[in-house]
Amino acid sequence: MTKGKQSTLKAFFEPRSVAVFGSMREPQGEGLTVIRNMLNFGFAGSIYPISRSAIQASGLKAYPAVSNVKGLIDLAIVVTPPPTVLSIIDECGRKGIKAAIVATEGFAETGPDGVRLQRQLVETARRYGMRLLGPNTLGVLSTDYGLVTAPYSMDHNKPLSGGISYCSQTGFLTFGVHPIKDIGYPISKICDFGNKCDVNELDILPYLADDPTTKVICMHLEDVKDGQRFIEVARQAVARKPVLILKPGRSEAGARAASSHTGSLAGDDQVYENAFKQAGVIRLKTWREFWDIPKALTLQPLPKGNRIAIVTATGGAGVMLSDAAAEFNLVPATFSAATRSQLGRLSPRLGNNPVDVGPMMSVRESPFSVYEDVVPAILSDPNVDCLTAVCHLGPPIVKVFTGLAPTISRISKPVTILGYGINLSEMQESVRQMEALGLPTYLDLETAVKALEVGAAYSRIRARLAEDAR
Amino acid sequence: MTKGKQSTLKAFFEPRSVAVFGSMREPQGEGLTVIRNMLNFGFAGSIYPISRSAIQASGLKAYPAVSNVKGLIDLAIVVTPPPTVLSIIDECGRKGIKAAIVATEGFAETGPDGVRLQRQLVETARRYGMRLLGPNTLGVLSTDYGLVTAPYSMDHNKPLSGGISYCSQTGFLTFGVHPIKDIGYPISKICDFGNKCDVNELDILPYLADDPTTKVICMHLEDVKDGQRFIEVARQAVARKPVLILKPGRSEAGARAASSHTGSLAGDDQVYENAFKQAGVIRLKTWREFWDIPKALTLQPLPKGNRIAIVTATGGAGVMLSDAAAEFNLVPATFSAATRSQLGRLSPRLGNNPVDVGPMMSVRESPFSVYEDVVPAILSDPNVDCLTAVCHLGPPIVKVFTGLAPTISRISKPVTILGYGINLSEMQESVRQMEALGLPTYLDLETAVKALEVGAAYSRIRARLAEDAR
Numbered sequence: 001m002t003k004g005k006q007s008t009l010k011a012f013f014e015p016r017s018v019a020v021f022g023s024m025r026e027p028q029g030e031g032l033t034v035i036r037n038m039l040n041f042g043f044a045g046s047i048y049p050i051s052r053s054a055i056q057a058s059g060l061k062a063y064p065a066v067s068n069v070k071g072l073i074d075l076a077i078v079v080t081p082p083p084t085v086l087s088i089i090d091e092c093g094r095k096g097i098k099a100a101i102v103a104t105e106g107f108a109e110t111g112p113d114g115v116r117l118q119r120q121l122v123e124t125a126r127r128y129g130m131r132l133l134g135p136n137t138l139g140v141l142s143t144d145y146g147l148v149t150a151p152y153s154m155d156h157n158k159p160l161s162g163g164i165s166y167c168s169q170t171g172f173l174t175f176g177v178h179p180i181k182d183i184g185y186p187i188s189k190i191c192d193f194g195n196k197c198d199v200n201e202l203d204i205l206p207y208l209a210d211d212p213t214t215k216v217i218c219m220h221l222e223d224v225k226d227g228q229r230f231i232e233v234a235r236q237a238v239a240r241k242p243v244l245i246l247k248p249g250r251s252e253a254g255a256r257a258a259s260s261h262t263g264s265l266a267g268d269d270q271v272y273e274n275a276f277k278q279a280g281v282i283r284l285k286t287w288r289e290f291w292d293i294p295k296a297l298t299l300q301p302l303p304k305g306n307r308i309a310i311v312t313a314t315g316g317a318g319v320m321l322s323d324a325a326a327e328f329n330l331v332p333a334t335f336s337a338a339t340r341s342q343l344g345r346l347s348p349r350l351g352n353n354p355v356d357v358g359p360m361m362s363v364r365e366s367p368f369s370v371y372e373d374v375v376p377a378i379l380s381d382p383n384v385d386c387l388t389a390v391c392h393l394g395p396p397i398v399k400v401f402t403g404l405a406p407t408i409s410r411i412s413k414p415v416t417i418l419g420y421g422i423n424l425s426e427m428q429e430s431v432r433q434m435e436a437l438g439l440p441t442y443l444d445l446e447t448a449v450k451a452l453e454v455g456a457a458y459s460r461i462r463a464r465l466a467e468d469a470r
Numbered sequence: 471m472t473k474g475k476q477s478t479l480k481a482f483f484e485p486r487s488v489a490v491f492g493s494m495r496e497p498q499g500e501g502l503t504v505i506r507n508m509l510n511f512g513f514a515g516s517i518y519p520i521s522r523s524a525i526q527a528s529g530l531k532a533y534p535a536v537s538n539v540k541g542l543i544d545l546a547i548v549v550t551p552p553p554t555v556l557s558i559i560d561e562c563g564r565k566g567i568k569a570a571i572v573a574t575e576g577f578a579e580t581g582p583d584g585v586r587l588q589r590q591l592v593e594t595a596r597r598y599g600m601r602l603l604g605p606n607t608l609g610v611l612s613t614d615y616g617l618v619t620a621p622y623s624m625d626h627n628k629p630l631s632g633g634i635s636y637c638s639q640t641g642f643l644t645f646g647v648h649p650i651k652d653i654g655y656p657i658s659k660i661c662d663f664g665n666k667c668d669v670n671e672l673d674i675l676p677y678l679a680d681d682p683t684t685k686v687i688c689m690h691l692e693d694v695k696d697g698q699r700f701i702e703v704a705r706q707a708v709a710r711k712p713v714l715i716l717k718p719g720r721s722e723a724g725a726r727a728a729s730s731h732t733g734s735l736a737g738d739d740q741v742y743e744n745a746f747k748q749a750g751v752i753r754l755k756t757w758r759e760f761w762d763i764p765k766a767l768t769l770q771p772l773p774k775g776n777r778i779a780i781v782t783a784t785g786g787a788g789v790m791l792s793d794a795a796a797e798f799n800l801v802p803a804t805f806s807a808a809t810r811s812q813l814g815r816l817s818p819r820l821g822n823n824p825v826d827v828g829p830m831m832s833v834r835e836s837p838f839s840v841y842e843d844v845v846p847a848i849l850s851d852p853n854v855d856c857l858t859a860v861c862h863l864g865p866p867i868v869k870v871f872t873g874l875a876p877t878i879s880r881i882s883k884p885v886t887i888l889g890y891g892i893n894l895s896e897m898q899e900s901v902r903q904m905e906a907l908g909l910p911t912y913l914d915l916e917t918a919v920k921a922l923e924v925g926a927a928y929s930r931i932r933a934r935l936a937e938d939a940r
Contacts, residue, residue, distance in 0.1 A: 105832065110819070157892045170786020172890070177784065177862070182894035222789060248789045251796030257824050261785035287790060287915035288758075314647065315731035316640020319692060319718045320757060326721030349580070354727050362575065392647070420642070422627045424652035428894065445757035 008131045009207040011099035012199070013142045013189050015074035017046040019066050019097070021088050022079030022151065024054035030079040030103075030151040032057055037154045042146035046071060066095045075099045077139065079151045082106035085135070086120055093128030100125065102135035103151050108195050109136055109261075122197050131203075137194025138174050143187050144213060150176055162186020163215030163298035165208045166290075167201070169193045169222045170261070173246075173290060184432040185291070186298060188213040200225050202233050209237035216297040218290065220246045222258045227275055234279035239465045242297050242458040246284040247272055280461040282454055288447060296440040296451035297458070300414035305385040306456040307333040308449065309378045310354035311371070312390035313361055317418065317445065318354030321388060324446040328453035330386075339381040346373055368396045375404055379411045386414045386452045393419040393430035393441075405437040414455055417441040418448040478601045479677040481569035482669070483612045483659050485544035487516040489536050489567065491558050492549030492621065494524035500549040500573075500621040502527055507624045512616035516541060536565045545569045547609065549621045552576035555605070556590055563598030570595065572605035573621050578665050579606055579731075592667050601673075607664025608644050613657050614683060620646055632656020633685030633768030635678045636760075637671070639663045640731070643690045643716075643760060654902040655761070656768060658683040670695050672703050679707035686767040688760065690716045692728045697745055704749035709935045712767050712928040716754040717742055750931040752924055758917060766910040766921035767928070770884035775855040776926040777803040778919065779848045780824035781841070782860035783831055787888065787915065788824030791858060794916040798923035800856075809851040816843055838866045845874055849881045856884045856922045863889040863900035863911075875907040884925055887911040888918040 018038070022031025035047055035058045048069045049057035056062050063069050066076070076092045078085055078100060085104055092100055107118040118135060125132045133139060139149030143161040148154055159180045165188045168174045174192040178185075188211065191204060201221060208214045217237060224230045237243050249255040250269050276283050284290050308330040312318040322332060332353050335343070343350035347360050357374055361367035371389065379387050391397045401417075408415050417434055419441050421427040427443065434441040442448040488508070492501025505517055505528045518539045519527035526532050533539050536546070546562045548555055548570060555574055562570055577588040588605060595602045603609060609619030613631040618624055629650045635658045638644045644662040648655075658681065661674060671691060678684045687707060694700045707713050719725040720739050746753050754760050778800040782788040792802060802823050805813070813820035817830050827844055831837035841859065849857050861867045871887075878885050887904055889911050891897040897913065904911040912918040 105829065110829070168786070170784060170789070172784040172786035172790075176892065177890040179892050179894040179897065181892070220786070222786075248793045251793050253796045253802045254789055254793035256802075257785075257789040257792040260822055261789050261826065286794075314640060314642040315727075316638070316642035316690070316692075319640070319724055319727040319731050320642075322727040323718045323721050323724030326723045332723045332726075352730055356731065359575065359580070420647040422646065422649050422651070424649040424898065425895070427649065 008098050009199070009203050011074040012101070012131070012133060012140055012191070013147065013207070014145055015045055015099070015147065017048065017071060017073050018075045018077055019048045019050050019069065019073045019092070020077045021050050022077075024049055024051040024057040024062060033153055034077055034079060034149055034151055035060065037148045037150065038146065040155065041148050041158055044146060048073065066091050066097070069095070073097050075101065077101050077103065077149045079103040082117060086117070086124060089121055089124050089130070089132075093124065093130050097130060099131050099133075101133045101137065101139040101149050102194075103137055103139055103149065104134070105136045107135040108197070118195060118197050125198065132198040133191070134194035135197065138171050138176055138192040140192075141187070141190040152176065157181045159187045160184050161188070163188055163213065164218060164294045165189040165211065165214040165216070166218040166220075166294070167191040167193060167204050168220040169196065170220060173220045178291065182428075184435055186295065196225070202226065202229055205233050205237040205243070209240045215241065216294045217241055217243045218294045219243070220290065222247075222249060222261065224272070224275070227271070231275050231279045234281050235465070238280035238461060239469070242454070243279075243281045244284050244294060244454070245276060245281050246287075246290045247276070280465055282457055282461070288444060289450065292442060292444065292447045293451050293454050295435065296414065296416055297455055299435065299438045299440050300416070300455070301412050302459045303386040303414050303452060303456045304459060306330045306453070307383060307385045308452060309333045309335075309381070309384045309387045310390070311374055311378060311387065312354050312356055313358050313392060314390060315354075315356045315358060317390045318356055320445055321390070321418070321449055322354060325449045328450050330449060330453050330456065333381070333384040335378070336381050336383050339377060342377050343374070350374075368400045371397070371400050372404060375415075376407050376411070379408065379413055379415065384413065385456070388416050388418055388448050388452065390418045390420070393421040393427045398430055398433045401434060401437055401439060405439065409438065414452055415439060416448045416451050418445055419443055478568050479669070479673050481544040482571070482601070482603060482610055482661070483617065483677070484615050485515060485569070485617065487518065487541060487543050488545045488547055489518045489520050489539065489543045489562070490547045491520050492547075494519055494521040494527040494532060503621055503623055504547055504549060504619060505530065507618045507620065508616065510625065511618050511628055514616060518543065536561050536567070539565070543567050545571065547571050547573065547619045549573040552587060556587070556594060559591055559594050559600070559602075563594065563600050567600060569601050569603075571603045571607065571609040571619050573607055573609055573619065574604075575606045577605040578667070588665060588667050595668065602668040603661070604664035605667065608641050608646055608662040610662075611657070611660040622646065627651045629657045630654050631658070633658055633683065634688060634764045635659040635681065635684040635686070636688040636764070637661040637663060637674050638690040639666065639692045640690060648761065652898075654905055656765065656905075666695070672696060672699055675703050675707040675713070679710045685711065686764045687711055687713045688764045689713070690760065692718060692731065694742070694745070697741070701745050701749045704751050705935070708750035708931060709939070712924070713749075713751045714754050714764060714924070715746060715751050716757075716760045717746070750935055752927055752931070758914060759920065762912060762914065762917045763921050763924050765905065766884065766886055767925055769905065769908045769910050770886070770925070771882050772929045773856040773884050773922060773926045774929060776800045776923070777853060777855045778922060779803045779805075779851070779854045779857045780860070781844055781848060781857065782824050782826055783828050783862060784860060785824075785826045785828060787860045788826055790915055791860070791888070791919055792824060795919045795923075798920050800919060800923050800926065803851070803854040805848070806851050806853050809847060812847050813844070820844075838870045841867070841870050842874060845885075846877050846881070849878065849883055849885065854883065855926070858886050858888060858918050858922065860888045860890070863891040863897045868900055868903045871904060871907055871909060875909065879908065884922055885909060886918045886921050888915055889913055
């Protein structure tokens with residue numbers, strides 16, 4: 001990874017100016033949609049609509065060709081029909097643009113003709129030292145820059161700004177197919193690799209490892225372009241931030257499907273498994289993990305060990321969480337004598353882990369105040385590395401944790417919440433409020449502890465890498 | 471299981487008259503709450519509030535003692551403080567009541583004194599031939615009878631009437647801690663075993679197997695009272711309906727937690743695993759499976775084999791679903807020549823499984839009409855046993871499947887939907903609408919295929935049991 005390459009990557013996520021190529025005619029014109037999205041997201045740089053026919057687009061002056069633009073352009077976004085793309089890339093090269101996103105479909109994914117056209121695209125871009133993302137991509141999203149390049153309306157889906165950056169080799173795991181705004185998913189950067197003709201994981205990993213707003217890197221990959229190089233690059237990223245990868249194609253059927261989807265030659269899954277291990281990459285197994293695990297890593301500190309405490313308003317959940325914790329290599333914390341006697345003073349039935357606060361709640365005037373007594377006491381115990389609290393979601397618990405959040409933050413051990421309730425929209429509102437307090441909140445039981453295990457695993461990996469580096 | 475016992479069980483779920491013991495004083499009085507819930511749910515039988523002080527409760531005449539009631543009483547619901555329960559059970563016994571739900575907490579779960587009190591309760595009930603559910607239980611819910619016995623307000627949570635019946639040994643998996651109404655979970659009966667002092671899985675299984683509205687039986691058990699008897703009883707139920715059981719305590723930590731939660735002596739997990747296998751019970755592993763799998767079994771027919779077709783608007787989802795299918799022992803269907811040529815006429819790029827309809831959608835005026843052409847063609851293929859369709863949720867897809875539903879139903883092979891979108895509340899509304907059409911719809915990728923696998927597994931089990939019976 002040369003310095004030059006890395007600064008080019010910056011142009012994809014932090015451009016000061018963009019040229020947009022795509023239909024500006026009817027309201028649904030794809031070029032117009034890209035521009036409208038960026039204006040809605042608050043893009044602060046210059047936007048240059050390029051159109052032979054339009055004089056203006058969304059109130060911005062349009063230019064017949066990119067050569068008519070006087071200023072420098074960092075990034076080109078291309079959403080024109082396949083036969084026009086090659087000459088546009090050439091035009092951009094002559095203008096000195098060093099980064100282009102080709103959203104257009106109809107290249108290598110369609111057959112031999114598309115493969116040829118895609119190869120010509122890459123050759124043209126190389127001649128000008130230009131980097132290409134795509135083709136067949138939704139492009140990028142960068143919350144802090146108000147940048148979004150998807151050629152369909154993003155009106156409803158401007159996400160929360162936060163520490164998760166993620167890349168994907170399928171639109172299915174990027175910004176158009178998941179309610180990232182409604183679930184309050186805290187995002188720094190998103191990148192859809194599309195056909196991955198040029199920019200790939202080898203470029204993105206160092207860029208995101210350097211990026212100060214990215215706290216955790218999450219990737220979906222159907223293949224890896226250069227295994228040996230990947231291990232080196234990923235290892236360097238892992239030394240700085242957790243890198244989580246969902247790599248399908250574990251099964252023969254999955255590998256075959258991947259091959260017909262992106263032309264990936266997936267190869268033996270064991271090879272990937274070994275490469276990820278060597279690099280210190282944490283492999284995710286399910287779609288739910290992809291969406292749910294990263295938020296715990298960005299919102300909470302890492303656990304120093306794998307001893308978990310469970311505080312629950314319902315004994316049954318404690319049992320199931322204990323099973324899940326064991327499956328994920330977490331061990332139940334044995335409380336210190338001091339903690340046991342402190343809990344014992346609250347109720348003679350407390351002291352064991354899981355801590356079932358249900359009976360105490362049913363005799364208190366303010367049932368939820370139990371958490372105020374129990375959570376800080378347990379979290380401070382030197383025998384406890386992390387904690388999952390099972391809570392009935394709603395305004396009372398949000399109020400209690402609003403008070404507890406500074407204490408939890410001071411103790412600096414990770415906490416996850418498993419939430420339950422009977423009113424779905426009220427539950428979802430509570431999840432957003434709890435996460436605004438920095439407390440990752442799950443409606444899925446097993447994930448609440450799995451998220452802590454991934455943190456513990458990353459702590460071990462980082463220690464190992466530091467050891468290796470000495 | 472004697473006939474007599476079974477008809478007593480009927481009194482718990484289908485009572486014609488109930489007596490309610492519990493505070494009728496302030497609006498939050500637990501007895502009053504039970505009565506209000508039942509009136510809200512539309513209970514059609516007689517309700518007799520029993521109170522020494524109140525003259526009426528929620529507009530109903532109250533009685534100082536159950537002996538003052540002239541008519542027959544099928545079921546007593548008791549939510550009074552622990553010291554009062556024993557004499558109430560005695561009073562009910564003398565009145566000839568054959569079924570009582572003791573919601574009250576403070577028995578065996580609290581220590582030796584509670585154990586003693588609970589034993590006396592059982593002895594008293596036995597003397598009168600009365601069956602007891604609980605103590606420490608939320609009791610039962612029976613949608614078709616408007617029966618609900620939880621002593622807290624159920625205003626928001628009257629569930630949809632449907633084919634799932636489920637029992638649990640924790641309140642966490644019963645009706646007060648999951649948004650069963652909001653998610654449109656189709657319920658026939660619910661039962662919380664509580665401390666399981668008398669009525670247990672051995673009673674419920676035959677009752678639910680006989681119950682005409684129950685299509686699938688789903689249970690959470692922390693222990694099984696009589697292993698040998700359980701295998702016989704469960705096997706008889708399995709011969710008629712799928713029985714799914716979530717049994718925590720797989721790990722040592724989980725088993726220890728279960729023991730302190732319900733006093734369950736969980737025993738070696740392998741013993742349970744073997745018993746479930748012998749009985750043909752399908753073991754669920756996660757909380758999500760408990761809630762998500764049964765709806766596919768109640769809404770859709772069983773697959774005759776394990777050959778799955780995947781139709782997807784996004785190639786990336788097809789790859790991940792292929793992996794999940796392989797993990798769950800489903801094999802990708804190889805389409806017949808006729809199907810392949812039919813698909814080929816729609817687009818030269820179709821014909822493989824997963825069927826990626828994304829590219830076709832982007833060139834059609836009504837993109838979603840693709841499903842109308844593709845789904846019936848594939849589902850009719852004799853080489854296909856079941857199908858998962860990946861769809862962008864919203865009014866257009868609901869419209870398409872409203873048209874397709876009769877065809878899917880006629881072909882009589884199970885279909886699940888994996889839904890995605892960017893607007894969470896619109897997605898959840900679509901889920902409810904699709905399920906009202908009989909199409910189980912998931913927002914969780916892996917579960918959409920796991921649900922089909924459970925159906926295929928049950929088909930195999932039923933065939934094996936029929937074989938054994940010959």
